[in-house]
Amino acid sequence: MSAAAAAKAAVQAVSRRLIPMFDRVVVEKAEAVTRTKGGIVIPEKAQGKVLQGTIVAVGPGGRNERGDTIPLSVAVGDNVLLPEYGGTKIELDDAELFIYREHDILAKLNK
Amino acid sequence: MSAAAAAKAAVQAVSRRLIPMFDRVVVEKAEAVTRTKGGIVIPEKAQGKVLQGTIVAVGPGGRNERGDTIPLSVAVGDNVLLPEYGGTKIELDDAELFIYREHDILAKLNK
Amino acid sequence: MSAAAAAKAAVQAVSRRLIPMFDRVVVEKAEAVTRTKGGIVIPEKAQGKVLQGTIVAVGPGGRNERGDTIPLSVAVGDNVLLPEYGGTKIELDDAELFIYREHDILAKLNK
Amino acid sequence: MSAAAAAKAAVQAVSRRLIPMFDRVVVEKAEAVTRTKGGIVIPEKAQGKVLQGTIVAVGPGGRNERGDTIPLSVAVGDNVLLPEYGGTKIELDDAELFIYREHDILAKLNK
Amino acid sequence: MSAAAAAKAAVQAVSRRLIPMFDRVVVEKAEAVTRTKGGIVIPEKAQGKVLQGTIVAVGPGGRNERGDTIPLSVAVGDNVLLPEYGGTKIELDDAELFIYREHDILAKLNK
Amino acid sequence: MSAAAAAKAAVQAVSRRLIPMFDRVVVEKAEAVTRTKGGIVIPEKAQGKVLQGTIVAVGPGGRNERGDTIPLSVAVGDNVLLPEYGGTKIELDDAELFIYREHDILAKLNK
Amino acid sequence: MSAAAAAKAAVQAVSRRLIPMFDRVVVEKAEAVTRTKGGIVIPEKAQGKVLQGTIVAVGPGGRNERGDTIPLSVAVGDNVLLPEYGGTKIELDDAELFIYREHDILAKLNK
Numbered sequence: 001m002s003a004a005a006a007a008k009a010a011v012q013a014v015s016r017r018l019i020p021m022f023d024r025v026v027v028e029k030a031e032a033v034t035r036t037k038g039g040i041v042i043p044e045k046a047q048g049k050v051l052q053g054t055i056v057a058v059g060p061g062g063r064n065e066r067g068d069t070i071p072l073s074v075a076v077g078d079n080v081l082l083p084e085y086g087g088t089k090i091e092l093d094d095a096e097l098f099i100y101r102e103h104d105i106l107a108k109l110n111k
Numbered sequence: 112m113s114a115a116a117a118a119k120a121a122v123q124a125v126s127r128r129l130i131p132m133f134d135r136v137v138v139e140k141a142e143a144v145t146r147t148k149g150g151i152v153i154p155e156k157a158q159g160k161v162l163q164g165t166i167v168a169v170g171p172g173g174r175n176e177r178g179d180t181i182p183l184s185v186a187v188g189d190n191v192l193l194p195e196y197g198g199t200k201i202e203l204d205d206a207e208l209f210i211y212r213e214h215d216i217l218a219k220l221n222k
Numbered sequence: 223m224s225a226a227a228a229a230k231a232a233v234q235a236v237s238r239r240l241i242p243m244f245d246r247v248v249v250e251k252a253e254a255v256t257r258t259k260g261g262i263v264i265p266e267k268a269q270g271k272v273l274q275g276t277i278v279a280v281g282p283g284g285r286n287e288r289g290d291t292i293p294l295s296v297a298v299g300d301n302v303l304l305p306e307y308g309g310t311k312i313e314l315d316d317a318e319l320f321i322y323r324e325h326d327i328l329a330k331l332n333k
Numbered sequence: 334m335s336a337a338a339a340a341k342a343a344v345q346a347v348s349r350r351l352i353p354m355f356d357r358v359v360v361e362k363a364e365a366v367t368r369t370k371g372g373i374v375i376p377e378k379a380q381g382k383v384l385q386g387t388i389v390a391v392g393p394g395g396r397n398e399r400g401d402t403i404p405l406s407v408a409v410g411d412n413v414l415l416p417e418y419g420g421t422k423i424e425l426d427d428a429e430l431f432i433y434r435e436h437d438i439l440a441k442l443n444k
Numbered sequence: 445m446s447a448a449a450a451a452k453a454a455v456q457a458v459s460r461r462l463i464p465m466f467d468r469v470v471v472e473k474a475e476a477v478t479r480t481k482g483g484i485v486i487p488e489k490a491q492g493k494v495l496q497g498t499i500v501a502v503g504p505g506g507r508n509e510r511g512d513t514i515p516l517s518v519a520v521g522d523n524v525l526l527p528e529y530g531g532t533k534i535e536l537d538d539a540e541l542f543i544y545r546e547h548d549i550l551a552k553l554n555k
Numbered sequence: 556m557s558a559a560a561a562a563k564a565a566v567q568a569v570s571r572r573l574i575p576m577f578d579r580v581v582v583e584k585a586e587a588v589t590r591t592k593g594g595i596v597i598p599e600k601a602q603g604k605v606l607q608g609t610i611v612a613v614g615p616g617g618r619n620e621r622g623d624t625i626p627l628s629v630a631v632g633d634n635v636l637l638p639e640y641g642g643t644k645i646e647l648d649d650a651e652l653f654i655y656r657e658h659d660i661l662a663k664l665n666k
Numbered sequence: 667m668s669a670a671a672a673a674k675a676a677v678q679a680v681s682r683r684l685i686p687m688f689d690r691v692v693v694e695k696a697e698a699v700t701r702t703k704g705g706i707v708i709p710e711k712a713q714g715k716v717l718q719g720t721i722v723a724v725g726p727g728g729r730n731e732r733g734d735t736i737p738l739s740v741a742v743g744d745n746v747l748l749p750e751y752g753g754t755k756i757e758l759d760d761a762e763l764f765i766y767r768e769h770d771i772l773a774k775l776n777k
Contacts, residue, residue: 016776018747018773018774018775018776019773019774019775020772020773021768021769021771021772021773021774022769024773026773057773063730064177065176065730065731066177066730066731066732066734067730067736068178070174070178073132073133081129081210083199088772090747090772092775099747099772099773103133105132106131106132106135106199106201107129107130107135107137107168107210108129108130108132109129109130109203110128110130111128175287175288175289176288179289181285184282185243192240192312192321194310214243216243217242217246217312217321218242218243218246218248218279219240219241219243220239220240220241220314221241286398286399286400287398288399290399290400292396295355295393296354303432324354325354327354328353328423329351329352329353329354329359329392329432330351330352330354331350331425332349332351397507397509397510397511401510401511403507403511406465406466406504407465414534416532435465436466438465439464439465439532439534439543440463440464440465440468440501440543441462442461442462442463442536443461443462443463444461508618508620508621509621510621512621512622514618514622517576517577518576525573525645525654527643546576547576549576550575550576550643551574551575551576551579551581551614551654552573552574552576553572553573554571554572554573554574555572619729619731619732620731621732623732623733625729625733628687628688629687636684636765638754657687658687658688660687661686661687661754661765662685662723663684663685663687664758665682665683665685666683
């Protein structure tokens with residue numbers, strides 16, 4: 001199995017075991033984009049501060065002031081834009097994932 | 112295709128793929144105004160701190176304390192005034208856009 | 223047209239195009255008062271820290287916790303007292319205006 | 334007209350024109366008490382940090398979370414105790430007044 | 445009249461004139477306890493940081509989020525424990541009193 | 556009467572006189588545990604940062620946003636775990652007690 | 667009894683006596699993972715900042731704005747992911763445990 005496939009499998013295995021709490025979601029970050037579509041190399045410093053990632057696990061949702069759960073508006077498989085800062089890194093069984101709160105996610109990005 | 116047209120097309124392509132979360136909106140900033148209507152050159156330092164931009168994508172709206180979604184009061188195509196600070200820069204497929212929260216937008220500006 | 227009249231016209235033109243967001247209002251600041259009614263010159267440092275201005279455009283109103291809009295208690299044409307700090311300066315088509323939140327305005331001042 | 338009378342008239346004229354916003358009130362501060370009732374001179378540093386004043390104009394009241402206006406519990410003519418800090422100074426047509434929020438006022442002081 | 449009696453009378457006179465605002469109360473502080481019950485002198489530094497006092501005037505009560513007044517749970521005459529910090533000192537007509545918010549009072553202390 | 560008994564009596568006497576305000580409770584702290592159950596001496600620095608204590612007086616409870624009182628979930632006699640910091644020390648009639656807010660208490664500890 | 671078994675017994679004994687307050691839970695932290703599944707030693711600095719632990723005692727739940735108790739969404743026996751910081755250490759009868767608030771827990775981790 002290639003390294004990429006092995007990494008993919010590790011992420012899937014861990015994601016299946018994770019139930020994020022409340023309005024948290026688990027994201028697998030995409031590789032940083034280092035070339036423009038035209039092929040021009042983007043210097044490290046100029047690489048987009050906004051990161052992309054895919055949601056691999058979602059919590060039940062946050063609570064309103066009365067304690068009722070508010071369902072999330074993102075789902076497993078969604079491609080999302082993430083802020084430069086924030087997110088908690090998890091390293092489990094060779095998988096590197098990040099936990100975000102729903103309200104920190106900037107946008108969904110359709111293919 | 113001219114550079115401007117290419118830039119325009121890149122923005123449109125990315126905007127169609129973006130679904131901002133909650134009360135966020137995506138804005139394409141207008142070029143900084145460097146001359147008065149009378150043609151006088153405005154020195155860099157004195158250029159208006161308030162920026163203009165056009166909304167290219169909108170989220171569903173923020174949530175009130177009970178979790179209900181409150182529709183936005185701006186729409187795609189609106190010309191808006193933006194504060195000097197704030198906004199998250201997104202660089203995607205040669206398009207440079209900015210994400211703002213609705214409540215950071217100062218005003219709508221009719222043509 | 224005199225400079226004052228031109229400035230007046232520029233403000234009116236821009237004000238008609240502006241729709242402030244939520245509980246924001248647009249104010250044209252009055253000239254700083256540099257003499258007492260008795261004609262005594264007020265040194266710069268001692269000039270009243272509170273400024274006067276006239277409201278030239280108003281938003282729909284802020285939102286309460288449920289998301290309902292609460293109408294503003296000031297209107298276009300009101301003469302108001304403004305705090306020394308706060309307010310966002312807008313420079314548009316030779317007009318210099320300021321955006322305030324309704325709750326930052328200290329008082330209305332009848333003629 | 335004596336200086337005191339003129340000052341009194343200036344305050345009354347300005348107060349009639351002022352409509353404080355929300356839960357703000359306008360206060361005319363009393364002269365600092367520099368002698369005890371027994372006639373002993375109070376050194377500057379020891380003068381009571383709490384100030385007295387008379388309310389000369391009142392706003393409609395603050396808003397609760399739903400946006401309803403809550404009437405004030407002070408009225409024009411009330412003699413009040415003010416904290417050492419806070420309050421915005423207004424200098425208008427030779428009158429020196431101060432704007433406070435209702436909740437900053439410490440107590441009413443009957444004659 | 446003895447100094448103590450005069451001080452007592454001054455406090456009573458001022459207290460009758462004071463109507464604290466909202467959830468504020470006026471307290472006359474007790475003398476600091478400098479000896480244990482067994483007569484041992486307590487060094488200044490070790491004297492109890494918590495102070496005692498008697499309530500001499502009470503406000504109507506604070507407001508809840510809707511603006512309704514919530515009656516106080518202390519009354520004139522109650523002996524209370526006060527935190528080391530907080531409280532605003534008032535010096536009026538030879539009386540030295542302190543204004544506290546109800547929620548700063550630690551406890552009532554029965555005789 | 557032994558010193559311990561005298562201290563006990565002093566605490567009981569003071570506790571009976573104390574009515575903590577709102578959601579406050581009065582706690583008598585237990586002696587710091589300096590030996591493990593196995594008898595090993597615990598160095599000062601390593602002694603558990605969490606303290607134990609017994610509740611000797613309770614307030615009526617805190618208030619919710621409408622001003623209703625919410626009864627406490629601890630009672631006189633409960634053995635509790637206390638955080639390292641927080642709590643106000645009271646020294647009254649040779650009794651040394653501490654006032655905590657209910658929400659600062661970590662847990663109840665059954666015998 | 668082995669040291670591990672003794673430690674286990676100590677934890678169980680203390681857990682049975684603990685009733686965390688409100689939305690707090692008691693966690694027994696797992697040993698830090700120092701090798702990858704492939705057996706590679708993970709240097710101290712690179713060890714996952716996120717910790718694992720097992721819940722050994724739970725409170726009744728937190729309160730909403732009206733004071734109603736909201737049941738917890740974790741239970742005794744759940745394996746959880748914990749943030750690097752936060753948590754209060756308790757050392758009781760040779761057991762080392764940690765108290766967390768429910769909302770600090772990142773996720774549940776199924777076996």
